[in-house]
Amino acid sequence: MYAFYSLLIYIFYSLFRRDGGAKATADPRDPSQSASCKPEGSHRPDQPPAELWTELTGLVGRSESEDDGPGGGAEGRPTEVSLEEALVRLAEFLSVQLGAEESCGYPPDLSKPGDVPPLLTVTGQLLALLAWMRSPRGRQALPQGTQPASGVQPPTPAGPTPPEESPSFSLRGEAQGQQASQLEEDQRAWQRLEQLILGQLEELKQQLDLQDGLGQLHLGVGATDSEKRVQHLTLENEALKQSLILTQDLLRHWGPGPHTRAPQEEAEALVELQGQLQEAQDATEALRVQLGVQEVQLQGLQGALQQLQQETEQSCRRELQQVHGQLAGLRARMASLRQGCGDLRGLVSTFTQSCQGSLSEARGQVSWALGALSDSGAGTQLPEEQLGPPTGCPGRLLELKGNIRVLCRLRPGTPSSLVSSEPGPGGTVTTCYRGHQRRFRLDWVFPPDASQEEVFRELEPTVLSCLRGYSVCIFTYGQTGTGKTYSMEGPPEDPGIAPRALQSLFREMRPGGRHCVTLSMVEIYNEAVRDLLAPGPPQRLVVRQGPAGQGGLQVAGLTYWDVPNLETLNQMLSLGRSNRATAATAMNQHSSRSHALVTLTLRAASPTRGSGTAGTLHLVDLAGSERAWKAGAACRARGDPEDAQRLREARTINRSLLALGGVMAALRARRPHVPFRDSQLTRLLQPALGSGATVVLLLQISTRPEDLGETVCSLKFAERVGQVELGPARRRRAPRSGTPSSLSTDTPFTGTPCTPTPSPGSPPSPSPDSGSSSARAPPGNLLF
Numbered sequence: 140m141y142a143f144y145s146l147l148i149y150i151f152y153s154l155f156r157r158d159g160g161a162k163a164t165a166d167p168r169d170p171s172q173s174a175s176c177k178p179e180g181s182h183r184p185d186q187p188p189a190e191l192w193t194e195l196t197g198l199v200g201r202s203e204s205e206d207d208g209p210g211g212g213a214e215g216r217p218t219e220v221s222l223e224e225a226l227v228r229l230a231e232f233l234s235v236q237l238g239a240e241e242s243c244g245y246p247p248d249l250s251k252p253g254d255v256p257p258l259l260t261v262t263g264q265l266l267a268l269l270a271w272m273r274s275p276r277g278r279q280a281l282p283q284g285t286q287p288a289s290g291v292q293p294p295t296p297a298g299p300t301p302p303e304e305s306p307s308f309s310l311r312g313e314a315q316g317q318q319a320s321q322l323e324e325d326q327r328a329w330q331r332l333e334q335l336i337l338g339q340l341e342e343l344k345q346q347l348d349l350q351d352g353l354g355q356l357h358l359g360v361g362a363t364d365s366e367k368r369v370q371h372l373t374l375e376n377e378a379l380k381q382s383l384i385l386t387q388d389l390l391r392h393w394g395p396g397p398h399t400r401a402p403q404e405e406a407e408a409l410v411e412l413q414g415q416l417q418e419a420q421d422a423t424e425a426l427r428v429q430l431g432v433q434e435v436q437l438q439g440l441q442g443a444l445q446q447l448q449q450e451t452e453q454s455c456r457r458e459l460q461q462v463h464g465q466l467a468g469l470r471a472r473m474a475s476l477r478q479g480c481g482d483l484r485g486l487v488s489t490f491t492q493s494c495q496g497s498l499s500e501a502r503g504q505v506s507w508a509l510g511a512l513s514d515s516g517a518g519t520q521l522p523e524e525q526l527g528p529p530t531g532c533p534g535r536l537l538e539l540k541g542n543i544r545v546l547c548r549l550r551p552g553t554p555s556s557l558v559s560s561e562p563g564p565g566g567t568v569t570t571c572y573r574g575h576q577r578r579f580r581l582d583w584v585f586p587p588d589a590s591q592e593e594v595f596r597e598l599e600p601t602v603l604s605c606l607r608g609y610s611v612c613i614f615t616y617g618q619t620g621t622g623k624t625y626s627m628e629g630p631p632e633d634p635g636i637a638p639r640a641l642q643s644l645f646r647e648m649r650p651g652g653r654h655c656v657t658l659s660m661v662e663i664y665n666e667a668v669r670d671l672l673a674p675g676p677p678q679r680l681v682v683r684q685g686p687a688g689q690g691g692l693q694v695a696g697l698t699y700w701d702v703p704n705l706e707t708l709n710q711m712l713s714l715g716r717s718n719r720a721t722a723a724t725a726m727n728q729h730s731s732r733s734h735a736l737v738t739l740t741l742r743a744a745s746p747t748r749g750s751g752t753a754g755t756l757h758l759v760d761l762a763g764s765e766r767a768w769k770a771g772a773a774c775r776a777r778g779d780p781e782d783a784q785r786l787r788e789a790r791t792i793n794r795s796l797l798a799l800g801g802v803m804a805a806l807r808a809r810r811p812h813v814p815f816r817d818s819q820l821t822r823l824l825q826p827a828l829g830s831g832a833t834v835v836l837l838l839q840i841s842t843r844p845e846d847l848g849e850t851v852c853s854l855k856f857a858e859r860v861g862q863v864e865l866g867p868a869r870r871r872r873a874p875r876s877g878t879p880s881s882l883s884t885d886t887p888f889t890g891t892p893c894t895p896t897p898s899p900g901s902p903p904s905p906s907p908d909s910g911s912s913s914a915r916a917p918p919g920n921l922l923f
């Protein structure tokens with residue numbers, strides 16, 4: 140029982156100390172402090188009843204220790220027990236207590252109001268009070284009730300606007316009225332509860348007094364068990380009394396008490412608080428508005444900054460692009476200047492060489508003339524080649540014109556808007572391929588209706604320069620079926636470049652002249668070099684490098700024919716053509732499946748004891764380029780049993796043409812290494828493409844839309860070839876009377892001796908009316 144009352148006191152103390160602890164500490168009359176001063180420890184029973192008892196006494200002990208205050212020392216201070224924990228302990232204790240009473244044989248009859256133990260009643264009331272105090276209303280009312288009247292400050296003069304002046308006065312007045320009435324109601328409820336608890340405590344006190352009297356009666360009698368129990372109860376009663384007194388003090392002190400603050404004051408305080416709240420809200424709102432304005436300003440500034448950054452970036456980019464453009468322009472200008480400088484250098488060098496050539500030629504002429512005069516008297520006529528350049532030969536102009544020229548001839552056929560041309564010198568071909576328009580400039584463009592005569596007229600000066608010792612190479616290049624063979628050979632009724640060139644050369648040479656013409660003709664079929672003018676069936680020839688120091692190439696077994704006249708030459712050419720490999724392709728019924736190389740050497744003996752000239756004319760009819768997939772598809776569509784053969788031919792042709800492109804690219808870039816050895820074609824063309832040679836590329840293109848891809852490729856190749864510089868054209872000197880072996884390295888093919896036979900597939904035998912052709916038999920391996 141003692142513990143129970145102590146616990147009750149503790150609960151009260153905890154309740155009120157938590158709610159008004161600060162004030163209780165500050166108040167010297169604080170009952171909790173007086174409670175803590177009470178020597179409750181001395182009232183504890185000598186024999187602890189159970190664990191629960193220990194715990195409860197521990198709780199009380201803790202509350203006492205806590206009550207020691209700040210001066211009590213923090214060392215060994217037990218942890219604070221929560222109110223909830225105390226309540227749980229109280230409930231447990233009650234159940235134990237009731238159980239003990241039941242076990243004693245006089246259980247209380249709870250159905251009768253008179254039999255309900257006052258302890259239970261008081262506890263119930265306390266718990267009800269506790270529940271009310273923890274409710275929102277209790278929380279609201281309790282602090283006000285426990286605050287001393289002095290704590291309420293009267294409204295200051297500088298406080299909020301008087302209610303009469305405030306527009307929200309009526310509303311606030313209503314709120315204040317409601318709060319005041321609620322306060323009064325709570326106060327009345329509190330007083331009722333207080334009265335009730337006090338009454339019950341009084342009843343409890345009376346019962347305790349009764350028990351106390353009984354205890355004193357028994358205390359003096361003896362020391363039986365009942366007496367001991369009575370003594371114990373007496374002590375417990377004593378403790379209860381003290382607890383009761385303490386509880387009353389607590390209630391008196393911490394109860395609502397008389398309200399010192401009038402409702403009017405409360406209302407004024409409320410108004411003031413509301414005013415302060417309103418002010419705070421206004422200030423907050425103003426700050427919020429200010430914040431919003433500053434945020435807007437910040438956003439504006441950020442936007443401006445971003446715009447400024449973008450503008451700066453754009454202007455920087457523009458300037459950078461301009462600088463790039465200027466740089467590119469300057470680079471291009473520098474390149475063109477460099478090129479112009481190179482051209483000028485070339486021209487100067489050409490001109491110098493030309494002058495030197497002319498000078499030496501003049502010297503030779505003078506010396507020859509002097510020799511002739513001394514040998515045969517003043518009436519001796521000068522040889523015709525020394526009288527001046529042949530008619531139609533522009534002489535030095537040819538050298539200055541450039542050593543590589545690219546001409547383009549359009550094959551007749553369906554005109555297409557995808558390929559257009561501006562014919563004539565410096566003409567252009569414009570293609571529109573895959574939506575991309577491209578313009579190619581060439582040295583000369585022949586329209587589809589250009590005649591063979593027109594084409595040759597442009598080439599004739601170059602051809603005739605061979606008579607003066609120049610090395611000239613004319614080759615036709617283009618897609619299969621575009622007219623390469625037509626342009627080079629031509630039909631008998633409309634001959635092409637080769638027959639016209641030979642005719643022109645023999646016309647210029649004049650019968651009885653000092654020129655000696657030799658001829659050789661080979662084809663390259665599937666990378667095999669074959670002699671088309673061999674007396675027997677065409678044999679595969681071996682091409683190899685000449686002995687060190689002599690340079691050039693060796694083509695072992697190649698026949699080399701002296702041609703006395705044009706008729707014999709034409710006969711031999713037609714024989715060689717007939718030996719050439721042809722086959723039907725998708726684009727051409729008589730497609731040349733090999734590259735054909737005709738080489739004519741024109742040696743002019745010098746009238747003096749000096750060296751003569753040795754001009755060379757290479758006429759090359761290349762096999763047509765054909766895309767492999769196209770060739771394969773065409774073969775399959777035709778159902779040709781020799782499909783594989785055609786496909787192989789197409790691949791070999793393309794490979795060798797690719798090698799030719801590689802050689803042209805290396806020459807154009809002036810690389811130290813030119814890959815002449817990549818194919819048999821480039822190996823054989825090496826002398827014709829060497830330094831000082833004159834090269835004419837006749838590009839054949841188709842205007843058909845389906846051939847547009849190949850046409851563009853061919854034009855690109857021609858463009859690359861046009862950029863090659865072989866240096867100024869140079870004349871070749873030949874020994875005064877030499878054999879082919881003594882010719883310079885660009886002298887064409889020489890061959891092993893053979894006896895001409897009239898059988899088909901071999902060179903024609905000499906005929907009395909047409910002169911004679913004879914195969915030369917140079918000593919040993921002959922140079923190419």
Ligand SMILES: Nc1ncnc2c1ncn2[C@@H]1O[C@H](COP(=O)(O)OP(=O)(O)OP(=O)(O)O)[C@@H](O)[C@H]1O
Nearest residue numbers: 550551619620621622623624625727730731762763
């Ligand atoms: N300018 C032209 N005028 C008239 N006919 C032409 C012309 N060009 C080409 N042809 C004709 O086109 C056909 C193919 O010509 P050609 O054999 O010369 O082509 P190619 O380029 O040599 O083909 P391939 O590379 O397959 O040998 C021939 O029948 C030829 O008569």
